[in-house]
Structures are given as structure tokens and as C-alpha cells.
Amino acid sequence: MILPTGGPVLLWGMGATNRAVAAALHRRGHRFVAVDDAPEPGMRRAVAEAGGALQPPPTDDELAELMSRCGAFLPTPGLADRHRAMRVALSAGTPVLSEFDLAGAWDDRPVVAVTGTNGKTTVTTLVAAALAPSSGAVAAAGECHR
Structure with missing residues (x-):
């Protein structure tokens, strides 16, 4: 786009x-x-x-x-x-x-999007933790309430 x-x-x-x-x-x-x-x-x-x-x-x-x-x-x-x-x-x-x-x-890096009613922060945290060892550069962004 x-x-x-x-x-x-x-x-x-x-x-x-x-x-x-x-x-x-x-x-x-x-x-x-x-x-x-x-x-x-x-x-x-x-x-x-x-x-x-x-x-x-x-x-x-x-x-x-x-x-x-x-x-x-x-x-x-x-x-x-x-x-x-x-x-x-x-x-x-x-x-x-x-x-x-x-x-x-503006950015061609891969993105994983998490939507839903409950559990978004948990899933986002787990996905970021799972991807970090393989890519080294992972950012959990959005409204992650930690």
C-alpha cells in the first residue's frame, strides 16, 4: 500500500x-x-x-x-x-x-498481529518469547499491559 x-x-x-x-x-x-x-x-x-x-x-x-x-x-x-x-x-x-x-x-519487517477479547497480552508475550531466540530482534508493541 x-x-x-x-x-x-x-x-x-x-x-x-x-x-x-x-x-x-x-x-x-x-x-x-x-x-x-x-x-x-x-x-x-x-x-x-x-x-x-x-x-x-x-x-x-x-x-x-x-x-x-x-x-x-x-x-x-x-x-x-x-x-x-x-x-x-x-x-x-x-x-x-x-x-x-x-x-x-513504511516497514517491511514481518508482523504477527494478535486480536481478541481476552488473553492478548499473554499471547503476545509468549509469541515474542518464542520468536526471540530465532531472530534476535523482536518487539512486542501495542497495548501490552505488563
């Missing part, structure tokens, strides 16, 4: 994941627009440190216009499919990406 170059990436929801995405986009020379439905204290500063500015949530008309100028839409993990930004992105044909799409585009 190659990151679309037709305009900035619209990041919706500026929690920990999209803050990291914003910083990574900026380091690689990509522009982004940051929006959050309910900005928290410190969010504006974090986005500024990543090279951007936190925008207020646009009206429906403004959102359609904004989406038309963006090369991709990257919602915060867990943003509902029924969220208005998701609906506008899909109807506009704007590529909807995740942080995993960007990681895959």
Missing part, C-alpha cells in the same frame, strides 16, 4: 494512536489535518508538536468539502462505521486507512 499523495491525510480522533500517526506522517514529510469530536486537555499541544493544528469538528457541509481535499482518511481505532466522517469518506471514495496500513507501507 502506498500512501495517497492527492492531499493531506485526515486524522479523526487524536488519542494516543493518531497522535503517533501524526508524528510519523510529519517525520516522513506528509501533511495531515487533525480533528477530534471531544478534544481533551493537552491534545492541541500534542498535535502542534507533531507538526499540525487541531481543527474543530466541521459541519456536515464543511466535512464533505474537507474530505474532497484529502488523499486519505485515518479514523481513530474503534470509530464506528456509522460515524458521519466514516460515512462521508466512504461515499466520497476517499481511501480509509489504519495505522497498520501505514506501518506496512
Whole structure:
């Protein structure tokens, strides 16, 4: 997957994941627009440190216009499919990406992904421990609560 170059990436929801995405986009020379439905204290500063500015949530008309100028839409993990930004992105044909799409585009190392409701940290820890002796360089990443 190659990151679309037709305009900035619209990041919706500026929690920990999209803050990291914003910083990574900026380091690689990509522009982004940051929006959050309910900005928290410190969010504006974090986005500024990543090279951007936190925008207020646009009206429906403004959102359609904004989406038309963006090369991709990257919602915060867990943003509902029924969220208005998701609906506008899909109807506009704007590529909807995740942080995993960007990681895959920027890093060709093998990845093992663990999902589920219970036991993710345990499985991740076991897989990392099993792979370490054979490869030497293993990183358990994500929300591993140790």
C-alpha cells in the first residue's frame, strides 16, 4: 500500500494512536489535518508538536468539502462505521486507512498481529518469547499491559 499523495491525510480522533500517526506522517514529510469530536486537555499541544493544528469538528457541509481535499482518511481505532466522517469518506471514495496500513507501507519487517477479547497480552508475550531466540530482534508493541 502506498500512501495517497492527492492531499493531506485526515486524522479523526487524536488519542494516543493518531497522535503517533501524526508524528510519523510529519517525520516522513506528509501533511495531515487533525480533528477530534471531544478534544481533551493537552491534545492541541500534542498535535502542534507533531507538526499540525487541531481543527474543530466541521459541519456536515464543511466535512464533505474537507474530505474532497484529502488523499486519505485515518479514523481513530474503534470509530464506528456509522460515524458521519466514516460515512462521508466512504461515499466520497476517499481511501480509509489504519495505522497498520501505514506501518506496512513504511516497514517491511514481518508482523504477527494478535486480536481478541481476552488473553492478548499473554499471547503476545509468549509469541515474542518464542520468536526471540530465532531472530534476535523482536518487539512486542501495542497495548501490552505488563
